Amino acid sequence: GIQVEQSPPDLILQEGANSTLRCNFSDSVNNLQWFHQNPWGQLINLFYIPSGTKQNGRLSATTVATERYSLLYISSSQTTDSGVYFCAVELSGSSNTGKLIFGQGTTLQVKP
Amino acid sequence: KAGVTQTPRYLIKTRGQQVTLSCSPISGHRSVSWYQQTPGQGLQFLFEYFSETQRNKGNFPGRFSGRQFSNSRSEMNVSTLELGDSALYLCASSLEGQGETQYFGPGTRLLVL
Numbered sequence: 617g618i619q620v621e622q623s624p625p626d627l628i629l630q631e632g633a634n635s636t637l638r639c640n641f642s643d644s645v646n647n648l649q650w651f652h653q654n655p656w657g658q659l660i661n662l663f664y665i666p667s668g669t670k671q672n673g674r675l676s677a678t679t680v681a682t683e684r685y686s687l688l689y690i691s692s693s694q695t696t697d698s699g700v701y702f703c704a705v706e707l708s709g710s711s712n713t714g715k716l717i718f719g720q721g722t723t724l725q726v727k728p
Numbered sequence: 729k730a731g732v733t734q735t736p737r738y739l740i741k742t743r744g745q746q747v748t749l750s751c752s753p754i755s756g757h758r759s760v761s762w763y764q765q766t767p768g769q770g771l772q773f774l775f776e777y778f779s780e781t782q783r784n785k786g787n788f789p790g791r792f793s794g795r796q797f798s799n800s801r802s803e804m805n806v807s808t809l810e811l812g813d814s815a816l817y818l819c820a821s822s823l824e825g826q827g828e829t830q831y832f833g834p835g836t837r838l839l840v841l
Contacts, residue, residue, distance in 0.1 A: 646827040657765075657816050659832040666827070702771065706827065713783045714761040714776030714825035721770070 618643040622703055622719035629693050629726050637688040637722045639703030647706035648679050649716065650688050652699050659702065662688070693726045700724070729755055732821050732833035740839045746807040749836045751819035753800050759825030760802040762794060765816040765835075774817075777802050778825050806838075814840045 619642040629635055641648075650662040663670050663677040665686065670677050674693075679686040690697055700723050704716040733752045741747050753760050762774040773786040777796035794804040800821075806813055816837050820830035 649829065651832070656834065657818075657837070658834045659818065659820075661829060661831060664829040704771075708827070711784065714759050714778070714822070714830075715773045715784050715786070716761070716763075716771075716820075716830060717773070718763075718771035 618645075618705065618707060618717055620703060620705055620717055620719040622701075622722050624722060625720065627722060627724045629724070631693060631695060631726055631728050633693050633726075634689070634691045635693060635724070637690070637701055637703075637724075639686040639688070639719055641684050641686075641703075641705050643684075643707060645681070645705040646708040647716070648686055649704050650677055650686070651702045651704065652697075653702060653721070654699055662701075690724075693724075695726045695728055698724055698726045732819060732831055734817075734819055734833040734836050736836060737834065738837050738839075740841065741809050742841050743809055743811060745809050746805060747809060747838060748803055748805045749817055749819075749838075751802045751804075751821075751833060753802070753819075753821030754831055757821035757823055757831075758800050759822045759828075760796060760800065761820045761822075761825070761830060762802070762804050763818045763820070764788075765818060766812075766814075771818070774804065776825060783825070809840045811840050814838060 651659040667681040700721045761776040776784040796802045822828040
């Protein structure tokens with residue numbers, strides 16, 4: 617089956633630093649989402665980005681579908697950015713409807 | 729619009745019991761997907777419902793089942809609970825379920841003793 621690999625698994629930053637999180641996937645996808653899981657467990661939508669580039673404040677994301685990877689950029693990090701970041705993909709086809717396949721996540725700690 | 733809601737938020741059960749979790753999707757969303765999150769296995773897909781029909785199912789035993797009602801609210805049931813069923817159960821909703829943004833609820837934390 618499809619493999620979704622995230623790197624790095626863990627990241628420690630000083631407040632104000634920039635970071636890049638990577639997600640590699642092994643098959644063509646028709647949905648790719650980035651999430652931030654808050655300390656209470658809820659998955660917060662960051663981006664729906666099966667291809668192209670999007671920006672939302674200090675966060676931006678780029679997906680290069682032909683090369684099967686996506687990048688999440690966090691600029692001027694803040695302590696509230698701490699948590700686990702997940703990449704999830706959905707394959708095309710009726711047998712994959714509504715099924716997101718998640719990577720193992722990147723745990724980010726931002727120190728004041 | 730109100731977000732996805734899940735009840736209960738926390739649950740403690742003993743081995744052998746059964747449990748029912750509920751998920752109310754965002755108004756107008758007809759697809760509901762369920763996921764299990766554990767420290768060892770990460771986030772895994774359980775099943776997806778659309779218009780009261782299960783369209784897709786993950787690799788979980790038959791003890792895990794679900795249903796969807798005409799108002800798109802969904803329930804999942806786990807029978808004969810095992811210690812390994814302790815997990816965070818998350819549901820997500822989307823308009824039609826294919827190639828769209830999924831919006832997640834806050835989850836139900838289940839502890840099996």
